[in-house]
Amino acid sequence: MLLELNQRNLTLIQLVGFLLLHRDNMESFKEEKQGLSAQVWPTGxxxxxxxxxxxCMSSQVEPLVLIQLSEEIQxxxxxxxxxxxxxxxxxGGAQLLAHPGEDMSSDLIVVSAPRCTLxxxxxxLGxxxxxxxxSMAAFSYQDRHSFSNIDxxxxxxxxxxxxxxVKYELESLRALEDQRIPGxxxxxxxxxxxENIFQKLEKAGVIQNVFPLHDQKRLRDLGxxxxxxxxxxxxxxxxxxxxFGGTVAFYFSFLDFYTWALVPPAVLGVLLTLLMPSPVRSMAEGQELSGSPETDAKAGMEDPDHPSVxxxxxxxxxxxxxxxxFMExxxxxxxxxxxxxxxxxxAERFAEPRPGFRGELGTNPVTxxxxxLFPEWQRNLRVGLVSFPVVGLFLGLVVLGMAGFYYFEGFISQLHQDSGGSFITTALLYLPSMAHxxxxxxLGNIYRNVALQLTEWENHREETSFQxxxxxxxxxxxFFNYFAVLFHIAFFKQDLPLLxxxxxxxxxxTQLINQFTELVVPFLVDWFFNTPEKEVKEDDPEADKLQAQGSLPTFPGLFAEYIELLVQFGYLSLFSCVYPLTAVLLLLNNVTEIRADAFKICKLxxxxxxxxxxxxxxxxAAFEVLGFISVMSNCWLLLxxxxxxxxxxxxxxSTRNVLLFAIMVEHVLIVVKLILAFMIPDEPEWVKIDREKIEYHSLKALNQQKH
Incomplete structure (x- = not known):
C-alpha cells in the first residue's frame, strides 16, 4: 500500500505539472466538455x-477513436x-471509416467503424x-439477424x-507486399x-497517440x-x-464487493476491542514481553478478568x-x-506481437x-542472468532496511527506558516505523521503474507474457517489502506488542496519506482548472475540441489500484488478529476510495x-495465494x-510437540478452506447452465457450417 501511495503521489505531482504546462488546452477541453454534444458527424x-x-451506409457517423499524427506530417x-x-x-485494409479532422493538412485522423466491421x-472476439x-448466445455473423438490436x-x-x-482492427493492418510509405x-x-503497418508508423514517429473519444453527455450523466x-x-x-469497458468495471466491482465484505470483520473488530480485552494489548500496556513462553503465559494469567478465549x-x-x-x-x-x-x-486468439517487441524480421513459423523474431533462449538467458539477480538485489535492500529499523527501534527503546518514559521519548518510539x-x-518507487525496464529489456513477444x-x-x-518486517517480528522476534x-x-x-492523495489533491486539481467563470466557445472548430482531449495525461492503468487492495487484504488476512481495528480503518478508507477513483478516471x-x-x-490468483498464506500466519500467531x-x-x-500440534492445526485449517471452496461453487447454477447452453449452441452452429 505504501508503495502505491508513493506512486500515486508521483503520478499526481506529474499530473499537476502536466496540467500547468497545458492549461490553455485544458481550458479548451473543459469548454468542449460543456459545448460538444455532436457524437455523430454527417457524411458527405x-x-x-x-x-x-x-x-453500412448511413447519413451520420459516430466518431470513436482519434489518431494524433506528427506535427510534420505530410x-x-x-x-x-x-x-x-x-x-x-x-x-490489406482495416475496413474502417476515416475522417481528416479539420482538413488534410491537420495532424488528426478521426476513425469510426461501419456496421459489418463491428x-x-x-x-x-467471442x-x-x-x-x-x-438468452445470451455467442454471436455468429451468419446468424446475426437472430440477435436483438442487430440494426x-x-x-x-x-x-x-x-x-x-476500432483499435483491434487498426492493430491488424498489414502490408500485402513490399512497399514504401509516401512522405x-x-x-x-x-x-x-x-509487416504490421501501425507498429511501423508508431516506431517511425508518424503516429503519436491513439485513444478513444469521450461522449461528453454520457460522461456527465455517468459522473x-x-x-x-x-x-x-x-x-x-x-x-x-x-x-469504460470490462477492465475498469471489474476493478470497481471488486472494490465495491471488497468494501462491503469489510463490514463483518469491522463489526467484529469493534466488538472485540470494546468487549473482549486482548492479552496482547494488556501486556503491551502493562509490561513488555520477555521473549520466554513461560513468562509471557504467566503475564496473561495474572489478570483473572481475561476470558479463556x-x-x-x-x-x-x-x-x-x-x-x-470472501474469495469464493x-x-x-x-x-x-x-x-x-x-x-x-x-475466443482464444493467436496473439500479435506487442508494439515494444524488437527483433530481426523473419517469417513466423506459425502464421x-x-x-x-527473437530467440526464446536469449530471453530466458536475460531473465535468469540479469532479472533474477536484480530482483534479488532489491530484496536484499529490503532486508538491509529491516536491519536498520531494528537497530533504530532498539536504540529508541533503550533511550525511552533510560529517560524514565518521558513524553518526548514516548513520541519518538514511533519514529523508527515512520523512517522505515x-x-x-x-525503494518501492525505484524498484517499480527498474522492474518495468527489466521486463521491457526481456523483450516478450505477447502482451500477456509481458504483463x-x-x-x-x-x-x-x-509482498517482501511490506510484509517482511511483520513476518520477522511475528515468526522470529515473537513480539506481539511490537507487531x-x-x-x-x-x-x-498510510490512511492519512491516502486520504490526502485520493481526495484533496484531485479536488484541488479539478477546482483549479474548472472555474465556473469559463464560457463555452460555440464557434471553436470541432478538430480543436477533439485535439484538446489529447492534452490530458494518459490513464496510468489499474496496476497501482490493485496493488493497494492486495496489500490491504494482506494486512487484514495475515495480521489483523493483533490489531482488530484493521478492518475498520480499511472500510473508512475504501468508502472514499471508490468515489475518488471514479472522479479521477472520469475527469483527470x-x-x-x-x-x-x-x-x-x-x-x-494473487488474492487467493494470500488467503492460503494467511492460514500459516494466523496459526503461528495463535501459538x-x-x-x-x-x-x-x-x-x-514440549516445544517440539507444540510445533507439531501447530502444523497439524494448520493442515486441518487448509483442509477446511478447501472444503469451503468446494462447497461454494465458482459460478452460480444458472450461470453454469447458460454457459453450457452457449457452448452447445456454438458447437451446433459450427457443425452446421461444416455441412
Missing part, C-alpha cells in the same frame, strides 16, 4: 471515407494512412449477445466495445510484406450517477462497463475463514458479471507472416481502451497467544 464529399456495403502520408484504414480486408469483429429469445449498433455494442474493435524519410518508409450522488453504497456497474484467537480464526468465503463469493459474482456483460465465452515507511516508499512477468516481479517485491504497534503505524499513517485522464475480459485475471501458551504450560507440552 470530403468528410468520411466511403463504404461499398449497402447495409498530406500525402496522411492520405495514404486514411486509405489503408478504409480499404477492404482483401486489399459485427465481424464481435464474432472474432462476445456473447442477447438472442431473440432473451442499432449503439444498442447492440457498448461504446467501449465499439472503440476497442516518410528513409529507412522508416520501407514496409516489408506482412452524476457514479460519484456526485451523496450515497455511500452502490455503483452503476453496467454503465461503467458500457462506457482471547480476542486474539477469535480474530485469527475468523480472518482465515473470512478470506476463504467473489468468484461467483465475477462469473455472474461476465455472463451479464457477454464475456463468459471469449507464415513477416514479423520481428519512508525508506520502503523510496505476467512485470506483475510477478512487482508482486514478489511488494501490533508496527501494524497500527502502517495503517494510520484521457479515456483508456479496454479489452473484453472475463475476470480480474492474475490479480484473482504466540497467551491463552495458547497457558494451555501448553498446563499440559506440559
Amino acid at each position: 464529399p470530403g468528410s468520411w471515407t466511403q463504404v461499398s456495403c449497402p447495409c 498530406p500525402v502520408t496522411k492520405k495514404w494512412i486514411m486509405s489503408r484504414i478504409a480499404a477492404v480486408e482483401k486489399d 459485427l465481424r469483429a464481435t464474432e472474432d 462476445l456473447c449477445k442477447p438472442y431473440r429469445d432473451g 442499432d449498433m449503439q444498442q447492440f455494442l457498448t461504446l467501449a466495445e465499439r472503440q476497442y474493435i 516518410v524519410p528513409e529507412p522508416q518508409c520501407n514496409l516489408k510484406a506482412r 452524476r450517477e457514479w460519484y456526485s450522488k451523496r450515497k455511500l453504497w452502490g455503483q452503476p456497474l453496467d454503465s461503467i462497463q458500457a462506457y 482471547s480476542a486474539h484467537m477469535v480474530q485469527a480464526v475468523f480472518s482465515m475463514l473470512w478470506s476463504t468465503i 463469493l467473489w468468484k461467483r459474482r465475477s462469473s455472474a458479471l461476465s455472463h451479464r456483460w457477454g464475456t463468459l465465452h471469449l 507464415g507472416r513477416v514479423e520481428p 515507511i519512508v525508506y520502503t516508499n523510496v 505476467n512477468h512485470h506483475t510477478t516481479k512487482v508482486l514478489v517485491f511488494t 501490533r504497534k508496527r501494524l497500527a503505524s502502517l495503517l494510520i499513517i 485522464f484521457r479515456k483508456p481502451f479496454a479489452a473484453p475480459v472475463a475476470n480480474m485475471g492474475v490479480w484473482q 504466540l497467544s497467551p491463552r495458547v501458551k497457558e494451555f501448553t504450560l498446563e499440559a506440559g507440552l
Whole structure:
C-alpha cells in the first residue's frame, strides 16, 4: 500500500505539472466538455471515407477513436494512412471509416467503424449477445439477424466495445507486399510484406497517440450517477462497463464487493476491542514481553478478568475463514458479471506481437507472416542472468532496511527506558516505523521503474507474457517489502506488542496519506482548472475540441489500484488478529476510495481502451495465494497467544510437540478452506447452465457450417 501511495503521489505531482504546462488546452477541453454534444458527424464529399456495403451506409457517423499524427506530417502520408484504414480486408485494409479532422493538412485522423466491421469483429472476439429469445448466445455473423438490436449498433455494442474493435482492427493492418510509405524519410518508409503497418508508423514517429473519444453527455450523466450522488453504497456497474469497458468495471466491482465484505470483520473488530480485552494489548500496556513462553503465559494469567478465549484467537480464526468465503463469493459474482456483460465465452486468439517487441524480421513459423523474431533462449538467458539477480538485489535492500529499523527501534527503546518514559521519548518510539515507511516508499518507487525496464529489456513477444512477468516481479517485491518486517517480528522476534504497534503505524499513517492523495489533491486539481467563470466557445472548430482531449495525461492503468487492495487484504488476512481495528480503518478508507477513483478516471485522464475480459485475471490468483498464506500466519500467531501458551504450560507440552500440534492445526485449517471452496461453487447454477447452453449452441452452429 505504501508503495502505491508513493506512486500515486508521483503520478499526481506529474499530473499537476502536466496540467500547468497545458492549461490553455485544458481550458479548451473543459469548454468542449460543456459545448460538444455532436457524437455523430454527417457524411458527405470530403468528410468520411466511403463504404461499398449497402447495409453500412448511413447519413451520420459516430466518431470513436482519434489518431494524433506528427506535427510534420505530410498530406500525402496522411492520405495514404486514411486509405489503408478504409480499404477492404482483401486489399490489406482495416475496413474502417476515416475522417481528416479539420482538413488534410491537420495532424488528426478521426476513425469510426461501419456496421459489418463491428459485427465481424464481435464474432472474432467471442462476445456473447442477447438472442431473440432473451438468452445470451455467442454471436455468429451468419446468424446475426437472430440477435436483438442487430440494426442499432449503439444498442447492440457498448461504446467501449465499439472503440476497442476500432483499435483491434487498426492493430491488424498489414502490408500485402513490399512497399514504401509516401512522405516518410528513409529507412522508416520501407514496409516489408506482412509487416504490421501501425507498429511501423508508431516506431517511425508518424503516429503519436491513439485513444478513444469521450461522449461528453454520457460522461456527465455517468459522473452524476457514479460519484456526485451523496450515497455511500452502490455503483452503476453496467454503465461503467458500457462506457469504460470490462477492465475498469471489474476493478470497481471488486472494490465495491471488497468494501462491503469489510463490514463483518469491522463489526467484529469493534466488538472485540470494546468487549473482549486482548492479552496482547494488556501486556503491551502493562509490561513488555520477555521473549520466554513461560513468562509471557504467566503475564496473561495474572489478570483473572481475561476470558479463556482471547480476542486474539477469535480474530485469527475468523480472518482465515473470512478470506476463504470472501474469495469464493467473489468468484461467483465475477462469473455472474461476465455472463451479464457477454464475456463468459471469449475466443482464444493467436496473439500479435506487442508494439515494444524488437527483433530481426523473419517469417513466423506459425502464421507464415513477416514479423520481428527473437530467440526464446536469449530471453530466458536475460531473465535468469540479469532479472533474477536484480530482483534479488532489491530484496536484499529490503532486508538491509529491516536491519536498520531494528537497530533504530532498539536504540529508541533503550533511550525511552533510560529517560524514565518521558513524553518526548514516548513520541519518538514511533519514529523508527515512520523512517522505515519512508525508506520502503523510496525503494518501492525505484524498484517499480527498474522492474518495468527489466521486463521491457526481456523483450516478450505477447502482451500477456509481458504483463505476467512485470506483475510477478512487482508482486514478489511488494509482498517482501511490506510484509517482511511483520513476518520477522511475528515468526522470529515473537513480539506481539511490537507487531501490533508496527501494524497500527502502517495503517494510520498510510490512511492519512491516502486520504490526502485520493481526495484533496484531485479536488484541488479539478477546482483549479474548472472555474465556473469559463464560457463555452460555440464557434471553436470541432478538430480543436477533439485535439484538446489529447492534452490530458494518459490513464496510468489499474496496476497501482490493485496493488493497494492486495496489500490491504494482506494486512487484514495475515495480521489483523493483533490489531482488530484493521478492518475498520480499511472500510473508512475504501468508502472514499471508490468515489475518488471514479472522479479521477472520469475527469483527470484521457479515456483508456479496454479489452473484453472475463475476470480480474492474475490479480484473482494473487488474492487467493494470500488467503492460503494467511492460514500459516494466523496459526503461528495463535501459538504466540497467551491463552495458547497457558494451555501448553498446563499440559506440559514440549516445544517440539507444540510445533507439531501447530502444523497439524494448520493442515486441518487448509483442509477446511478447501472444503469451503468446494462447497461454494465458482459460478452460480444458472450461470453454469447458460454457459453450457452457449457452448452447445456454438458447437451446433459450427457443425452446421461444416455441412
